[in-house]
Amino acid sequence: MHVLDYRRLVLLTEGSLGLFTSKTAASIIRYRRNDVVAVLDSECAGKSLERLLGFGEGIPIIAEIAEAMPDHPDALVIGIAPSGGQLPDRMRRHVIDALRAGLAVISGLHYRLRDDDELNEIARDHGAPIYDVRDPGVTTRLSFGRARSMRVKRVLTVGTDCAVGKMVTCLELRTAAVRAGLDAAFVPTGQTGIMIEGWGTSIDAVVSDFAGGAAEALVERVADRGICFVEGQGSIEHPAYSAVSLALLHGVCPDAIIMCHRPGRTHHNDRPDCPIARIEEQILLNESLTRPLHPGKVVGVSLNTAGMPDEEATAHVADIARRTGLPVSDPIRTGVAPLLAAVRSYLGI
C-alpha cells in the first residue's frame, strides 16, 4: 500500500492543536479534507475544530482512538512537526492504541517509529504497517547545479522563518497554475508535503553533504513538466534550519523565488533570543546566494496573516509591498493570483 491509499485518517495532535504547532494536521485537513475522519486530541475533545483552526468544519475532535472506530479509520497520522522531530511521550499511548486496532501509522517525525522496539513489536503482532515518510533512504548524490539545464521552470518558496506558509503557497500556486492551463507540478520537500502529494523527500532528513543533491533529484523527477513549485524549508537565517534552506536554494537552482513571511513576527519560531532579519535583507541574501550558480529572482511575497483582522492584514500587505516593491498577497485570505501573475510575467510564460 502507498501512503495515499489510506483515505480514512485520524490525525493525532494530542496537546498541540493549533495552526502552527500542529501544522501537519492543519495542512492535511486543508488539502485532504475528505480523507479525514477525526482529530485525536484529548485536550480539545468535543470542541469545534473550525473555531480552533478557522477551517475543518464537521470533523470531530476525539479523546481516544476507540471513538473513531465506528467510522472505520484505516490510518493514524502523526499530525505535528515539532522542532527536532521526536515523538512526544503524550502521543505514545495513542500510537499504541492505533496499532493494536490494526490501523496503519503514518509518521513524518525524524524519530523512526519502525526503529522503536515496542511500537515495532505491536505493529507486527497486529499486522499494522508503519510508514516513516521522513526517512529519505540512502542518498549520496551531490548537487552541482544540474537543475539549471533542466527544461522545467523552477519556482522555489523561501521564508523569513519556519511555519510561515511555504508549502501552502506552493500548493495554491500549483492549483492556480493548472487552472490557468500550465503544465504545473508541486515538489514536496518535507513530511507534510509528502503526505499530501504521495512522493518527495524530506530534505532536512538527508545527510548534509547530500541535501542539495536530494533536492536536485526531486526536480529531476519533474524535469519534463512546464513549471514546478518547490516547497522551501526553514529560513536562510534560521540558526537551526538554514543548512536545509541553502541546500534547496543550490539544489533547485530556482528561476523565480517567492518569499514567505509572517508579518509582526520578530523572532524565529518564538525564540526570544533569535531575532529575524528584515525581509528586505533576506530577499537580497537569497538572491545573492543564487549567484553566480544561477541567478534566481524574488518576484513576489506571500504573506501569512492567519488570525489577523482584515484591516491589520491589509495594512501589512501594503507595508510589505511598499518596502519590497513586489506584489504581495496572502494565498489563503486573498489568493495567489498576484503571485502567479508575477511568476508568469518574470518567466515569460
Place this chain on the structure above:
Amino acid sequence: MHVLDYRRLVLLTEGSLGLFTSKTAASIIRYRRNDVVAVLDSECAGKSLERLLGFGEGIPIIAEIAEAMPDHPDALVIGIAPSGGQLPDRMRRHVIDALRAGLAVISGLHYRLRDDDELNEIARDHGAPIYDVRDPGVTTRLSFGRARSMRVKRVLTVGTDCAVGKMVTCLELRTAAVRAGLDAAFVPTGQTGIMIEGWGTSIDAVVSDFAGGAAEALVERVADRGICFVEGQGSIEHPAYSAVSLALLHGVCPDAIIMCHRPGRTHHNDRPDCPIARIEEQILLNESLTRPLHPGKVVGVSLNTAGMPDEEATAHVADIARRTGLPVSDPIRTGVAPLLAAVRSYLGI
C-alpha cells in the same frame, strides 16, 4: 584503541597522489609526520614524495602493502577525501591486503567500510579493526545560537571553495596562539581533522537538520577554553557543500572569521560550469549570514599559494589585501602571524 593510538601509518592514495586530490594524506604527513611509515600508491611507487608534495622527505612511496610490513605498520589510512566520499574500486584490493595483514583500517569516507559485507568479514576473520571516523553517530540536537553565550572566543575559517586551506589555517593558528601563551584549541569538523586531533565530528555526515547542532556541540566541548579555531567546510556558494558551510556559520556563531582562498581559481573544484563568486562578495555574504544571530567579522584572508613561484604569490597577496582591505597571508609560505594579530586585535585578547 583510539585512532590516535595507531602510530605506524600507511597512507593509501592509490592513483590520487597530489596536494588537493589526496588532501587527507597530505595533511597527515604535514601534522603527524613521525607517525607515517609509507604512502601506498602503485602509480607513483618509487618516486620522491617531497618532489610531488613539496614535503614528506624520506617517506617511501610503495606499490603494495607487503613492502611496508618490515616497518611494522599498525594501520592503513584512506588518504583521500573524494567528492561524495565513496571508496574507489582501485583502492579496495589494498584495503583487503591491509585487513588480511591484521592492520587497522582508518577511513574518513562517507561510505562505511564497517557496512561493507566483504571487508567486514575479512576484518573479523583477521581481528583487524575498522574505524569509520566520518560516522557521526546519532545526533539530534538543533542549533539555536547557544554558542553565543559560551565563554570561549570562536574563530571560524570559511572558504571561497573546497581544498583551499581551511583546516591548515586553523591548525597553524592554534599552534601560533599556544606559542603566544593563549589557551587555544582546534575544533575538527571533518575527517582529516579528526584523524589529526583524535576527536571531532564530520559535520557533512550529519543529517542536515542537525548539522548546526552538531557544530554547536563541538564548540561546547571547548567552551571553557580561551579561544578556539574551528575548521570550516566547503563554501557558502558551493552548490554541493554550501549547506555544511552554513550549518557551521550558524552553529559556531563565530566572533571572528578568516576567509580562505586559492587565488586564480575561477571555478569550484575544477568544475567549469560552477563559477566562484568574487572574494569581496563572499566576505560580505558570510558576514551578512551571521547577522542578526551573532555578528561575525571577517578579519583576515588566508591565501593558499601552493606551487606558485614567490613573485606570483607575493602579487596575489598584495592584490587580495588591496581588494579586501584586510591582512593577508599564506600560512605555509609566510606564516599566520598577521592573521593571529588581526584576530587578537579584533577580539581584544
